[in-house]
Structures are given as C-alpha cells and as structure tokens.
Amino acid sequence: MEAKQSFYRKLPKVELHAHLNGSISQSTIYKLIKYHKDKNKTDFVLPEAWQVSIAKGEQRSLEDCFDIFKLIHKLVDDTNAVKMVTRDVVQEFAEDGVRYLEIRTTPRANTQNGMSKTAYIDAVLAGVGEALSGDSDIIVKLLLSIDRRQSFQDAINTVELASQYRDKSPPHCSVVGVDLSGDPSAGDIPELVPALTQAKKNGLKLALHVAEIVNNKDTESLLALLPDRIGHGTYLLPSKGGCQQFVDMVQQHKIPIEMCLTSNVKGRTVAGYLDHHFKYWYDANHPISVCTDDKGVFASDLSDEYSIVAQTFGLSNEEVWTLSEAAIDQCFASDTTKQQLKRIWKDNKPCSSN
Ligand code: 5GP
Numbered sequence: 480m481e482a483k484q485s486f487y488r489k490l491p492k493v494e495l496h497a498h499l500n501g502s503i504s505q506s507t508i509y510k511l512i513k514y515h516k517d518k519n520k521t522d523f524v525l526p527e528a529w530q531v532s533i534a535k536g537e538q539r540s541l542e543d544c545f546d547i548f549k550l551i552h553k554l555v556d557d558t559n560a561v562k563m564v565t566r567d568v569v570q571e572f573a574e575d576g577v578r579y580l581e582i583r584t585t586p587r588a589n590t591q592n593g594m595s596k597t598a599y600i601d602a603v604l605a606g607v608g609e610a611l612s613g614d615s616d617i618i619v620k621l622l623l624s625i626d627r628r629q630s631f632q633d634a635i636n637t638v639e640l641a642s643q644y645r646d647k648s649p650p651h652c653s654v655v656g657v658d659l660s661g662d663p664s665a666g667d668i669p670e671l672v673p674a675l676t677q678a679k680k681n682g683l684k685l686a687l688h689v690a691e692i693v694n695n696k697d698t699e700s701l702l703a704l705l706p707d708r709i710g711h712g713t714y715l716l717p718s719k720g721g722c723q724q725f726v727d728m729v730q731q732h733k734i735p736i737e738m739c740l741t742s743n744v745k746g747r748t749v750a751g752y753l754d755h756h757f758k759y760w761y762d763a764n765h766p767i768s769v770c771t772d773d774k775g776v777f778a779s780d781l782s783d784e785y786s787i788v789a790q791t792f793g794l795s796n797e798e799v800w801t802l803s804e805a806a807i808d809q810c811f812a813s814d815t816t817k818q819q820l821k822r823i824w825k826d827n828k829p830c831s832s833n
Contacts, residue, residue: 486796487782487789491578491827493806493820494770494781496686496710496737498624498660499568499584499603500551501773505532507567508775511554514563522591526550532778533745541692541746545662547776557592558602565606573615575780578823579810582607583622583658583686586640596636600644600654607652618820619651620811622686624658625674627666634674642681655811656684659701660710663691668700675704684811686710686737691748693720702728708809712736713748713756729765735809736760739772740787741779752791761792761802768806800828 503511508528515525531547531554533539539547555564565582572580584603586596594602600623607619623641625634637657644654657678659671679685688710690698698715702725715721715729729736738757743749749756760767769788774780779787789799807820 484782484786487786487799488576489827490576490782490785490799490803491820491824492576492781492785492803493579493768493810494572494577495581495708495768495806495809496739496770496772497568497572497580497582498773499565499582500548500555501776502568502572502582502771503531503551503555503564503775504567504571505775507564508532508551508554510563510567511560514560515554523553526554532776534778538745538747541663541748544746544776551776552587556589556594558594558598561594561599561602562606562609565603566609569607569610569617569619570613570615571774572781573610573617575782577617577781579618579620579807579812579816579820581620581622581655581686581811583624583660585624585626585660586637596640600640604644604649604652608649611651618812618816620655621648621652622656622658622684622811623654624660625671626661627659627663627668627671627688628661629666629671631670631674634671635677638674638678638681638683641678641683645683656686656707658710659685659687661688663688663694663697668697672700672704675701679704684708686811690714690721690725695720695722695725698725705732706734707811709734709736711739711743711748712760713743716756716759719756730763733766735766735768737770738767738788739770740784740791741777742772745777752787755791757788758792766805766809767802768809769802796829800824 505528586599588596623637625637641654641657685706686708687701687706689701691711693714715725740755769784804824
C-alpha cells in the first residue's frame with residue numbers, strides 16, 4: 480500500500496487547474512492567522528483554520544464553498560500575504576511531484592492598504608520567484624481569472640492586464656491566459672463574452688469554467704468561444720442535463736477538459752466519485768487532465784487525486800502514467816517546454832510502472 484502511494488508521489492505531474500487562494504495549505508493558513516494577529520489591527524474576526532478546509536468525508540453545498548473563499552480573501556488582503564501564499568503553494572506543488580503548474584488567480588485591489596490589482600499580480604510573480612529561487616524543480620505559468628460576478632469593465636481590465644503582463648512577464652513566470660471562474664449560479668455571461676472574445680483576439684489562452692451546474696444557455700455561449708480548455712464540464716452530457724450538441728462540439732474541437740474529482744464530490748456537483756464524468760471522457764479517449772482545483776479547501780493534493788482516479792476507475796500504474804504524460808500536450812506552453820517536459824517523463828519512467 481505504501482509503495483502504491485509512493486508511486487503517485489513520484490509520478491511526474493502536470494497541474495492545469497489550481498486557484499491560488501483555494502490552494503493554501505493548513506500550515507500556511509496558520510501562518511496567515513499569526514501574521515494578522517501580529518499586525519494587531521484587523522477589522523474582521525479571524526477565521527479558524529478548520530473553517531477554510533473541508534476535511535475527508537465531509538461535503539458542503541457549492542454556495543458554502545464560495546463562502547470559504549470569502550474568508551480566505553480576508554486573510555490574504557495585502558501584498559505580503561499574497562507573496563507568502565504564492566511561494567508556499569508553488570513549493571508544495573513542487574514537493575508533491577508537480578513539474579509543470581498553471582496557477583490562476585483573480586487580481587484583487589484593497590483600498591484600505593493601497594494594494595492595486597497590478598501590485599497583487601506583482602506580488603504573485605514575486606512569490607513564484609521566491610519559490611523558484613529555492614530548489615523547487617517546477618515550471619510555473621500564470622492565468623488571470625475573471626470572476627463571473629464582475630462587470631464587463633472589470634473583465635476587460637483583467638484582459639488588458641493579462642495582455643500587458645504577457646508581454647512583460649519576468650522569465651521565471653509568464654502570464655499565458657485568462658480563466659473564467661466564480662460562483663456558477665451568478666453573473667451575466669452575455670455581458671462578459673465580449674471581454675473573453677477580446678482576450679482571444681489578444682492571443683491569450685482561454686480556460687473557462689463551463690457547465691459546472693446545469694445552465695445550458697451559459698454553456699452554449701461559452702462553448703461558442705471555442706475555449707482552449709474547459710474547467711469541470713460536469714453537465715455537458717445529455718444524461719446529466721446537458722445535450723449531445725455540446726458533447727459533439729467538445730469532441731470535434733478536441734477541447735481538453737480539466738477534471739477536479741474531489742472538488743466536485745465535496746462541492747456536491749456530482750453524487751460520488753463513481754458518478755464522475757471522468758469515466759465518459761476517459762473511455763472516449765478525449766484529452767483530459769487530473770487537477771486539484773483547490774488543494775487547500777478540498778484537502779486533497781494532486782497525488783491524492785491520481786490515486787483516487789486509479790482506485791475508482793481501476794487504472795493500472797501504466798495507464799496512470801500515460802494519463803499524466805498526456806496532460807503535457809494540454810499545457811499553455813511552447814513546444815520547446817512541452818518537449819522538455821516529455822523528456823522528464825521519459826527519464827523518470829520506471830522500467831515497469833505496474
Ligand atoms: P483566487 O482567484 O482568489 O486565487 O482563488 C479563489 C477564487 O477562485 C474563488 O473566489 C472563485 O472565484 C474561484 N474558484 C475556486 N474554486 C472554484 C470552483 O470550483 N468553481 C468556480 N467556478 N470557481 C472557483
């Protein structure tokens with residue numbers, strides 16, 4: 480059993496769907512609480528660490544999950560905190576055997592301490608730099624998130640920021656695209672579509688949360704943009720309330736889907752691991768990647784997620800290896816970086832991975 484677990488830890492992995500503030504470990508949450516206590520001037524009640532993570536076996540409504548992010552955002556409210564959590568999150572992914580990480584985050588301003596959205600992004604890039612200056616062996620890219628609740632003006636501002644940062648990114652971490660996330664039951668998608676269209680025109684990659692709940696109108700509008708990757712895609716299938724046209728379109732354009740099993744089970748958008756849509760898309764040989772979504776909130780790292788996938792759907796070590804390697808082609812990275820990653824997988828492959 481221990482050898483089995485060490486297989487998932489040693490497995491080189493690609494993480495394509497990780498929200499920065501959802502990925503904060505409990506140990507970093509304790510550091511944040513201490514940081515605020517030391518500052519001694521919070522205008523809010525500090526949360527307890529257990530309030531921002533959903534333990535094994537527990538579940539919450541999706542609404543409750545979004546309330547957790549509000550608590551975390553209170554803790555990560557200045558550039559010192561943003562830099563610290565970014566450094567820790569990147570280091571933890573590296574320690575878990577992740578060799579390529581795309582982290583996504585919603586730029587946030589705080590008028591109370593003068594943090595602007597650009598200062599937020601600079602702090603994230605500085606945090607990545609600190610993590611990489613240690614011995615973390617990981618390639619990191621950044622996506623800027625648009626929250627569905629935001630206005631067109633906010634969304635287009637994020638697109639402009641992403642374009643500017645893409646052009647002037649530091650060598651250690653480039654901004655490669657835009658994510659659309661936030662409470663799937665909120666927001667006005669037709670208002671945001673022109674901003675997402677502009678992102679595409681600017682040459683940014685689009686990773687969009689699509690069909691996280693049943694809302695076929697939004698799904699239709701978002702699929703029409705032909706995103707470069709889909710987050711979740713839980714309700715695309717007709718059997719789940721989606722429709723065949725969605726499935727045909729995703730298959731025809733081979734749009735990769737980011738699968739976040741524990742997030743979907745703990746957030747109750749799927750009934751259980753066995754009911755997860757992973758099986759449909761895996762059996763259809765469609766490009767998919769295994770992801771954590773929010774490793775802190777859902778208390779599950781990427782090795783855990785691979786182990787769960789293997790146990791739930793009976794994948795051999797060889798099949799798990801192939802699944803992890805296939806995610807390389809779904810990265811928002813240059814062909815040179817993809818070749819570099821493929822060499823790492825080749826060099827690390829056990830003689831028999833079973
Ligand atoms: P941040 O963008 O602040 O780094 O990460 C937290 C944010 O990511 C949340 O406030 C929310 O907008 C988004 N997020 C995290 N997990 C999920 C998820 O499972 N679904 C959706 N739609 N958004 C999420």
